Amino acid sequence: MVAQIDKEYLYNCKTRIYQRLLSYALFEGRPLTTKGRWINPIIFIIFSLFKRLPIKKAVKKPIFIVGTGRSGTTILGLILSVHRSVGFLNEPKAIWHSAYGQEDLIGSYSHDTANYRLRSSDATRSVKKSMHRLFGWYLILTRSSRVVDKYPELIFRVPFVKKIFPDAKFLFLVRNGWDTCHSIRHWSERLGEQKHGEIHDWWGVNNRKWKLLVEQLISEHPRLAAHAKEISGFTRHTDMAAVEWIITMREGLRLQAEYPEDVHTVIYEDLCLETSRTLTALREFCELTIDKKFDEYAKKTLHPIKSKLPFELHPAIQAEFNAVMHELGYSNG
16 A cells, blocks of 8 residues: 555545655655655755755654554554654655765665764764754655654654654654564565565665664673674564663663653553553643543544464564563563
8 A cells, every 4th residue: 555545544644645645746755665765856856955945844842653664653653643743654764864875774775884873973964954854844745743653663763863853752662572563574575575685684785774773782792692603693573673672661661761751652452552641641742732532533443453473483583572562561471
């Protein structure tokens, strides 16, 4: 489906169709494993123009959805897109790559060096200017007042983002680890492909994202670092996904403690089971006004999903996976 617009969205959110189509067509880019990648050079030309044009629209309190992919980040973004104040960008990695060239973990736009972590020192004056202009023009063209940017890996770049947008809000989405890993495996098996002698799947071009994760993040986690050699040799999608989930959840918990005023945790299961309460807390944190359409669409769209059964994990990561599950309040059985 184009721009994540399904029948439910088409029927209930007619006034937001323009915003979603414009976001998809001109701002989000076409990442690896998607069709229509021929348009990317045109999009980057448009970005170059936007970065040169002064704007009259200030970017205030942008909202970033972060966490592990396949944990409900897209549906949360779509729900927020229904709010009359919001312009929703679904993984606008092309925008970020246009502003900072060493951020492409997947290899969608560049095979050059990339960094999982970006720090405040990486947010140069030029980067800040570019992002404010790109987001500013996006707000103007979509007639929105707040940007919602779903880009899960930004969880490792919060100091960088906060240097650019000091008043940024972060929604840290948490989902049961078994379910998240099952979903990553299914996604990669369904959409992965071999093209021009390269493997393109969840882990990027020829495992680019996986290699960067192992090289740059594993050493920060003592329990994982002790098994770094074994982990670097993982080939099962579920094992690899479990490593990504562990590291991402640990990062989110750390950020929650470090930035309690800026990071709000959203439990995916609560979002589905206790929709009104969860969305009210989220809306208040984001400082969004009450919007009847926003609540109605969420209630029609969100449904409880039966949890997947646990699967065999590599012994090197089993204990840490269980520990994080316990810390987040999930059962390991």
